[in-house]
Each structure stands twice: as structure tokens, then as C-alpha cells.
Amino acid sequence: MRRPELPTIADVRADAEHCSYNAKLCRFACPVATATGKESVTPWGINRALTAAAKAGAVSEATAAAVYGCTGCRSCGSVCLPGLDLPTHVRAARADVVAAGLAPAGVERAAGRACPPADELVAGATPGAGTVVYPGCRSGDGPALAALLRAAEEPYDVVAGATCCGARSVDVGHAERGMAEAADLAGRLQDATAAVVADPHCARWLRVDHADPRVVALPSFLAGLVDRLTPHLSAPPDRPVALHDPCWLARGMAIHDDPRTVLAATGAPVVEPPHTRDHTGCTGGGMGYPEADPAGAEAILSARADELRLALGGAGTVVTACPNAAERLRGAGLDAHDLAGWLATRLDTERP
Amino acid sequence: MRSVDAGLLDELTGLVGAGQVSTEAGELAAHARDCWPRLIMRERAGETLPRPAAVVWPTDTAEAAAVYGWASQRGVAVVPFGGGGGVVGGAAPVEGGIVVDTKRLNRVLALDEESGYVVVQPGVVGQNLEEWLGPRGWTLGHFPSSITISTVGGFAAARSAGQLSTKYGSFPAMVAGLESVLPDGTVVRRRAQPASAAGPDLTGLLLGAEGTLGLLTELTLRVHPKPEAMAFAGYQMPSFAAGLQALRALLRTSLRPAVLRLHDETETQFSHGGDVAHGCLFVVVCEGWSPLVALEAETVRAVVAAHGGQDLGEEPARHWHAHRYDVSYRMADFIKPGGVFGDAVALDTCEVAAPWGRLQPAYEAVRAALGAHMDLVLCHASHAYADGAALYFTFGAAGHGDEQAARSRYDTAWAAALDAAVAADATITHHHGVGLVRAQWLAAELGEGGMRMLQRIKAALDPAGVANPGKLGLAPEAA
Numbered sequence: 001m002r003r004p005e006l007p008t009i010a011d012v013r014a015d016a017e018h019c020s021y022n023a024k025l026c027r028f029a030c031p032v033a034t035a036t037g038k039e040s041v042t043p044w045g046i047n048r049a050l051t052a053a054a055k056a057g058a059v060s061e062a063t064a065a066a067v068y069g070c071t072g073c074r075s076c077g078s079v080c081l082p083g084l085d086l087p088t089h090v091r092a093a094r095a096d097v098v099a100a101g102l103a104p105a106g107v108e109r110a111a112g113r114a115c116p117p118a119d120e121l122v123a124g125a126t127p128g129a130g131t132v133v134y135p136g137c138r139s140g141d142g143p144a145l146a147a148l149l150r151a152a153e154e155p156y157d158v159v160a161g162a163t164c165c166g167a168r169s170v171d172v173g174h175a176e177r178g179m180a181e182a183a184d185l186a187g188r189l190q191d192a193t194a195a196v197v198a199d200p201h202c203a204r205w206l207r208v209d210h211a212d213p214r215v216v217a218l219p220s221f222l223a224g225l226v227d228r229l230t231p232h233l234s235a236p237p238d239r240p241v242a243l244h245d246p247c248w249l250a251r252g253m254a255i256h257d258d259p260r261t262v263l264a265a266t267g268a269p270v271v272e273p274p275h276t277r278d279h280t281g282c283t284g285g286g287m288g289y290p291e292a293d294p295a296g297a298e299a300i301l302s303a304r305a306d307e308l309r310l311a312l313g314g315a316g317t318v319v320t321a322c323p324n325a326a327e328r329l330r331g332a333g334l335d336a337h338d339l340a341g342w343l344a345t346r347l348d349t350e351r352p
Numbered sequence: 353m354r355s356v357d358a359g360l361l362d363e364l365t366g367l368v369g370a371g372q373v374s375t376e377a378g379e380l381a382a383h384a385r386d387c388w389p390r391l392i393m394r395e396r397a398g399e400t401l402p403r404p405a406a407v408v409w410p411t412d413t414a415e416a417a418a419v420y421g422w423a424s425q426r427g428v429a430v431v432p433f434g435g436g437g438g439v440v441g442g443a444a445p446v447e448g449g450i451v452v453d454t455k456r457l458n459r460v461l462a463l464d465e466e467s468g469y470v471v472v473q474p475g476v477v478g479q480n481l482e483e484w485l486g487p488r489g490w491t492l493g494h495f496p497s498s499i500t501i502s503t504v505g506g507f508a509a510a511r512s513a514g515q516l517s518t519k520y521g522s523f524p525a526m527v528a529g530l531e532s533v534l535p536d537g538t539v540v541r542r543r544a545q546p547a548s549a550a551g552p553d554l555t556g557l558l559l560g561a562e563g564t565l566g567l568l569t570e571l572t573l574r575v576h577p578k579p580e581a582m583a584f585a586g587y588q589m590p591s592f593a594a595g596l597q598a599l600r601a602l603l604r605t606s607l608r609p610a611v612l613r614l615h616d617e618t619e620t621q622f623s624h625g626g627d628v629a630h631g632c633l634f635v636v637v638c639e640g641w642s643p644l645v646a647l648e649a650e651t652v653r654a655v656v657a658a659h660g661g662q663d664l665g666e667e668p669a670r671h672w673h674a675h676r677y678d679v680s681y682r683m684a685d686f687i688k689p690g691g692v693f694g695d696a697v698a699l700d701t702c703e704v705a706a707p708w709g710r711l712q713p714a715y716e717a718v719r720a721a722l723g724a725h726m727d728l729v730l731c732h733a734s735h736a737y738a739d740g741a742a743l744y745f746t747f748g749a750a751g752h753g754d755e756q757a758a759r760s761r762y763d764t765a766w767a768a769a770l771d772a773a774v775a776a777d778a779t780i781t782h783h784h785g786v787g788l789v790r791a792q793w794l795a796a797e798l799g800e801g802g803m804r805m806l807q808r809i810k811a812a813l814d815p816a817g818v819a820n821p822g823k824l825g826l827a828p829e830a831a
Contacts, residue, residue, distance in 0.1 A: 021396075021684035023387045023437060025677070028479040028500045037409050037455030037475065038374070039382035039436060049378055062378035079500070081681035274487050295371065 005209075006175055009096060012089045013054040019047035019084055026076035031282040032069050032289065035299035041069030043076040043086050050093050059093065064102040067093040071300070072171065072287035074251040078278050087171075090287065094173030103173055110288035112168035112181060117158045118142025124150055129157040130193035134185070136202045137164055138323040144344035145198065145218075151347055152228040156196070159188050165197075167205035172288040182210065189214070196221045198340065200249035200322050201286070207253065217249060219321040219339055223258035226265040234348035236267025242311045243270060244304075244329065244336070245280035246322030254278070259321045259339055266346045273311040281307055283328045305332035317342070353447045353821060354427040356405035363426070364406060364450065367418045372409045372456070383407050383433055383451045387498075388441040388789060389700045390762060392687060396696075397755035404431065404445045409456040413531060413539060413569040419452060420566060421537025424816045430535075431820050432563040434503035435477060438510060439701065440787025442562045446822040452567060454505045460484050461570070469528055469544055470575050474505025474568045490575040493520030493610075496783075497680050505568050510785035511560040513742070515676060517735045518603075519610035519640070520576065522783060524559045531570035532558050535814035544572035557809070562785055563820035565813050579610075579639035583649040586627075586668025587634040587661040592616040593712055595632050596733060596741070598659035600708045602652060603738050609648045611637035612736050613672065616715075619730035619746070627668055634661060635672045686748065696751025698726070698762040702769050706778035707740035714776040715743050721772035722747045725765035735782060742782035745769070791825035 024044040027033050033042040040049065040062075049066035053059045072087040097103050115137040124146045125133075133149075133156050135142050149156055163185050169178030182205070189195050197203035198218045207215035222229075243263060249255045256277045263270050275281040284290065284300030308318050308329070318336040320326050329336035337345075354360075365373045374380075384401040385391035391401060410416040423430045429449025436443055445451055454475035461471040463485075470490070472481060478492075478499040485491055494507060495514040506512070508530070513522035520526070529544030542555045558565055589595035595614040602612065613635040615624065620633045627633070634656065638648040653663070685692050686699050702722070706714040715731065722729045726747040735742040747765060751758030770793045773780050780786075780793050795803040803825075810817075810826050821827045 018684045018688060021392065021688035023498065023680055023683055024435070024501045025498075025680055026500065027435060028477045028483075033455075034458070034477075034480070037453055037458070038379060039433075039453075040376065040378040042382075045378065045382045048382065060377075062376065062381075065376055066378050081678055082684075274483065 006095070006170065006179060007088055007092045009050060009054050009092050012092050013051065015082070015084050016047040016050040016054070016089055018082060019044055020051050026079050029075040029079050031073060031075060031284060031300040031303070032071060032296060035284070035296045035303070036069070036293070038069065040066050043084075046070060046086065047089060050089055053093065053096070059096045059100050059102060061102055063093060064097045064104065067097060068104050068107060068288065068292040069296070070287055071247075071282050071284055071289040071297075073247040073282035075247070075279075075282060078251050087287065091170055091175070094171070095175035098173030098175075104292045106291045107172045107288040108174065110168060110172050110291045111174050112164035112166060112178065113137050114162035114164040114181070116162045118146065120146035121158050125158045126155040127157055129155045131156045131196060132159060132189060132192035132194070133157070133196045134159045134163070134165070134189070134198065134202070136197065136199035136323070138327075139198045139338065141198070141323065141338050141341035141344070144341040147344045147347060148222065148225070148229065148340060151232040152225040154225060154228070157192070159185070161188070163188060165202040165205055167202050171286070186210070198323070200246045200252065201324070204248045204252035217253060217255055217258070217321075219249065219259040219262060220255060222339065222343065223261040226261060229343070230265050232348060233266055233346045236269075237317070237346070240271050240312055240316040241268040242273055242308050242316060242318050243276070244273070244283075244308060244318055244320040244325060245277055246320055246325050247280060247282055247286065249321050250277055250280045259319075262339060262343060263319060266343065271311045271316070273307050275307060283325045285324050285328045301328050301332050305329060305334055308334060353429040353449055353818065355448060356428055356450060360426060360428065361406055363422065364408060364419070367422055368408060368410060368415050372411065372415075374407045375405070379407050380404055383436070383453070384445065386436045386438040386441060386443040388439050388444065388787065389687065389698075390759070390789065391441060391444060393698065393755065393759055393762065396687070396689060401444070402446055402448055404451040405448055407433075407451045407453050409453050411456045413533065416452065416457070416567050416569050417533045417537045417539050420533050420535055420819075423450065423818045424536045424814070427816055428818060429821050430818050432505070432509070432567050434475060434506035434509070435498070435501045437498040437502035438506060438785065438787060440510075440785050440789045442510060442785055442787035442820070442823055444788060446788070449818070454503060454567070457569060463488060463490070467544070468575050469572050471570065471572050472504055473570060474503060474508070476504050478502055478504065478507065485575060486578065489578055491578050492526060492573060493576050494523060494526060495676075497677050500677065504571055504573070508559050508568050508571055509562050511783060513735050513783035515734065516610040518612050519608045522735070524556065526573045527555060527559060527571060528574050529572035530555055530558065530568055532566050532568050534566040535816070535819040539569075560785065562787060562823045564810060564824050564826055566819055581639065581642040581645040583638040583645050584666040584669035584673065585636040585649060585652060586664035586666065587636070587656045588628050588664055589614065589632040589634050589656070590660045592632050592715070594659050595634055596711060598634070598656050598661060599733060599736050599741060601655050601659065603736050605651055605655070607648045607651055609636055609638045609652060610640070611635060611669075611734075613732055613734045616731040619732055622728070622730055624668065627664065633668060635669045637669055637673060693748070693750045695753040696755045696758040697748060698751060698758045698765075699748040700762065700766070701744060701746050701784070702766070703742055703744045703782040703784055704773045704778040704780060705735070705740060705742040705782040706776065710777050711740055711743070714773065714778040717772040717776040718743065718745060718769050718778070721768035722765050725749070725761050725768060786824050788822060791823065794825040
């Protein structure tokens, strides 16, 4: 049984139909439309398919083909005058597509997975502390985060056991599973005064979709610790650092300055790629798109990686604030790091 | 035209590879129309529009040539499709066949900063090109309201003009060279030159052909240094006629402010009534080299004052500039079922142009023709030249839920407007092109000899008649 707060096709139909009578004006911003050249996966095409499904009272293979052509990057939303939220439309339709057995093969691989926190995080935790860290299922930077929290002398607790927030399950159409995962996590966060969430995708899901004001995205949390971390940082790096704003952080939560505050504290020479902040580029890795269309996802990644190389002028480091984006950019041959992991490398272990 | 069966689809797939051909239902439906409002109205009424049998995405000129050569041999109609932002039905596959989508021909190939050329493939979206050029210090200067959806190939195919055309020229003025695949698969290259007297202008022949003479596969475009300064001004003119006289006087100075946008009385009240109590709003934006911008702004001020204009300050122009693409986002508000004017609304735009000497009569004639059939007619002049200007009409009618009646009024209004334009010796289109909506009027525009010449060129280059059938009135089809 889906939770009533998760929108259905009927809930988003009016917005989808409105879009289908407009003129694809967000096409230039859509990474999937740009990479594939397809009309059916422009936000207009997706909303046309969704409107057709609503009128027909059933989803079809055409619905499935359209609604899995989205990375959830919200580039379209950043230029959409009516302010439509395409990922919400896509999630609504995908739930029905999965229920109808029409989802593309393999997309369930992108669903969330329950993961325990890193041992280092658990070891440094203060049981009962109000600040609770939720590292998510994608980050391998648990030890780095533990080192940063230790250096800042910040007491924290950690979500115990193997958990998943449910966002990625809902993304790919496994709505019931995602909502159950979210409910389980909510129970584990019950006593927290602040929930520090490492993955911006999870943070957006919990803070915006679940309207939980306690949720703090990790870059914002680290920005608040800068004064305590700065004495522990080593000399500024020589190589330029390009910041890749993650879609779910920059557009999903309008957080632009906090990762820059953290980078500035290290003294790193920061360069901005052409598409940055609210207009940041997509790496093609969201909402199961790589599983649905590997070639399209690869083309999106390649374009963004080229843009970052151009910004760096050849050699340099890419720092982002999304474990998924960092992993994809590394796969494209860049020296890319998630913010916490990179910041931890700047800790001067010789200092007290 | 021959219908595309499984055997032909296999042949097509063999030419370019399976990943570059789609027969998915959603993809075919999404390529069934461009943004011509009449086709949107038909879909709104529940009609299923003619669909292509397949969509193919060539990735280089050789593939495009192979597809066209194959289609010509097999008698399969080929409709080129860029962003689908055209508003005249130019990309609608009225005879089925296949659609050649240019959006995987979407690379910027080179920037020649010494000559001021950028070499692009036709599937590059206008806004993406500006975003590529901007950080490198350049601009194309082509800013149609469809810039975020439409492609450079579409600009060339329709002889588009942007909002800053008074300074930068319309799109043909930006094309220094091109490469095109003719309908039989022959590749033609015209090297970029500043000017040439080497025989007839073959580049000009292919611009505005709307896909009836093949597919543009590469364009060398003139670019400009990004403007170092901008100036904004708004004026209230006593009347549209006085405003047109001021426009003409300004163009006579040889200065070319980027935006000279004069709204008629009705459009002023409809769109800017809160800012301008009466008369006509005149929006001016100057941009470019600082001393020239200062001179242009001062000259505009003096000329406008001499024609009875009242200075409204910068705000009207700044507001227009900040919201210059918003109107395209408002289409759905009006045309969707249950829009702000109810169901079955008819809505479109029609742009014509005429020399100064015939411009005011042309304005009055076309406005009256549309007004006889529509509930609302708005107009502005927004592309000015030394010898004349364009008139851009927006018209609409409430349909009260009757789709058939709405379409009938729409068709009657279009026919009346184009008849009036022809009678007033105005050109039937300034920058949207002919497509299907004006197909029946092109002969009147070109004259008997001109139309015959076009038909002979078409027959010589496309003997099988496969290239975008039904467009330019070359093989009339109902739409």
C-alpha cells in the first residue's frame, strides 16, 4: 500500500498536461534530451506520455520508455517558468509502470540497499548524542567523515544497523518498498535533534519530500565546522580544484555556498565550470538512468567530464558533494572526490 | 510516396545501425508535429496526427547522405526535424515516411577567432551554442524566443530572425558557409567567405528551403565579440504610426540598436497597460562597443523626443529583457483545455514585413483582416531595416468548447491575413517560414515565374520528390 503522501499520476496529471501544451522550452537544459536527441524523453515528451497514460487509465510500454529517460537532475525545473517538478512526475508514473510489470530490465539494480555505517564512524560515536549521522548506502567516505568529526571534536551518534532511506527505491518505481525503508529510518532517527545526511539525494528526500527540518546536508554541516577544522588543515593544495555542484544538492535543496565555504577554508584554488550552482551539469547517474540507458548515461557523463577538464585547464582535482557523482567522474578518468573524503586528505596529521 | 515496410526498415537500420533508428510508438508520436498551433489544436481535439514510420538520427554527414540517397532511390519521404520548435508545420510528416532528426549532429566543430567564425552541426540548440560561445568571449547574436528549443539547422531552414536582429541581422546574414546533403545524397559544400561574386548564391538557395532541397549538415556562422556594454530605455509613443516614423528615422542614421521593439496600442494595453497609460510602448536595448552604445542611446533619445515620445526610464526595457522568453512559456496557459480563456481557444502568431513606404497600410490591412475573425489582435514591430520593418501579429479567439468552430475561425483568419498581406504587397512571412500554413500563398509571393523556377529547381534536385513533401507548396497536402 503506497503512502498517501507519495503523489500518483492523478495527482500530477494537471501539471503534466500543462507541460505537454508548452513548447519544450527546457530542452536545452535536459541532459538526457541532449545526449539522446530523442523527443520522447524531453520533459515535454515525458509529460505527454504521462498525460496519455492518465487519459487511458493505464500505463504502457511507451510510458515506460519515456519515464525511465530521466536522471532526476532537475535541470528542467531550474528554467521552468511554471516551476514543474519532473522527478515527482517520474516517480508517480514509475510506480505504476513497475506495478504493471513494464519497467526496463535491470533498473531495480539502482534501488536503495540497506547498508551499515563504517566501523570508524561507529567507533567514534557518542551514543545518545543529538546529532545523528546517516551516511547512506553509496558513500565510502565513512572513515574520512569520522576523522573530520574527531578533529572538530563534534559529538555525534550514528544510525545503527543496516538502513536505507528509500529514495532510490521510490526513484525506480518500487514505491512501497521505498516508503517502508523510509519509515524504518524515521524510527531510527526519532530521538535526533539534527540528522546529518551524507548523500544529497537522501538528504533531499528526507528534508523536502518528508518535510523533516532536522535534516542537514553534509556540506552544510561541514561548513558549520569550518572554524574548528581549519586549525587542523595542512597547507593549501597547489592543484586547482573544480567544484561539481551535485544536482540534488544545488537544485534539489538550493545549497550552493556551503561546499564553497568548505573549499575556501582549505585555501584551495577553486575554479568554476561553465555550468555551476543552480545550472550545474549532470553526470547522468541518477534515478536509475544508467541502468535504463547505459549509452545515454555515458554520453551525459562524458560531456560533464569534458566541461570539468576544460575548467581545470588539464590537471586538477574535482570535488563534489555526492558519492554517486564522485564515483562516476572517477570512472570518466577524473581525479574526483566526495567533499568529506577530500577534506579529510587535507587534515594535517602532524598537528595536534 | 512509398510506405515503409519491414524490409525497408531493415535496409535503413543497415545504413546507420540499430541504435540510431527508432520505431517506438512514443518517439514516433513525439515527431508527429512541431509547434504549429493548428496541429496542437488537432491533437487537443483528439485527432491522431500522421506519424513517421521511423525516426533516424544520423551522426555524421556520410550517414545523412546515405539515408537521403536510400530514401531517394526507394521513394520514401524524408522529413528533417531539429528541435520541433517551428510554428508553421515545416517539420510535420504529412506523408508518413521517415523523420531525420538532426540532434545527434550536435557538435560545435571549430571556433576561428581570427575570422570570427564558428563551425557547427545543425542539431546544436541555439541556447547551448550561446552557452558554448559565451565563456570564450563570443556571441552569435541570434536570440529568437524559441532559442532554448530550436536548433541552428532549423534557424537556417526557416531563415529565422532573432530579437536582436536589427543589430546582428537575421540568420541568413550569419551564414558564411555551409554543407548540405541534397535529396539524392550528393554533398554540397560552400566554403565560408566574407562575400563572393562566383555565380549565383547557392548558399542562399538552400537557406529557407525548409528541408525541401535536402538536409543542412554543417554551418559556418559569423560570430561577434560579446557586448561590453548595454543600455536600456523605454518610451511612450503617441501612436503606432508615430512610432514607426521614429523607427524609420533611427534606421536612417545608420545606427543599429540591438532591440527596437514598438508595440501597437492594443498590445501595449494588453501586455503593459499598467506601465503605459496610453499610446504605444517602445522598448530599446543597445549593446556592443561602449562608445557606440552611448551614441546609440543618445541618438535614440533625441529621435524619439522629436517624434513625440516620452521617456519612461530604463525599467520597461529591463523588464522586457529579463522576461523576453516568457511568452513562449505562456502558450499552455491559453491553448490547453481549460485554459484562461476556456476550451478550444484558437491562438497563433503571424509575421509579415514591408518597406517603410507600404508598412502602415500593410499593418492596417492585416490587422483588419485578422480582427474580422478573431477576438484579439496584437502587434509589434521588432525587426527594423533601413528600408522597412517586420510586423508581428498575435491573434486569438475563444472557442467556447467547439473545436471545429475554433479551427474554422483559425483557418479563415489565416487566409484573410495572408490575402491582405499579398494585396498590401507585404511579404507573407518575415522569419517563421512557409511550412504548411503558408504553402498556398507562396505562389502569390513569388509570382508565376518565381514559383515555376522553384518547382524546376525542386524537380532537378529532388526528382523523386522525397524531401519534406508538402512544404513550400511544392506538393500541396492538406493539414
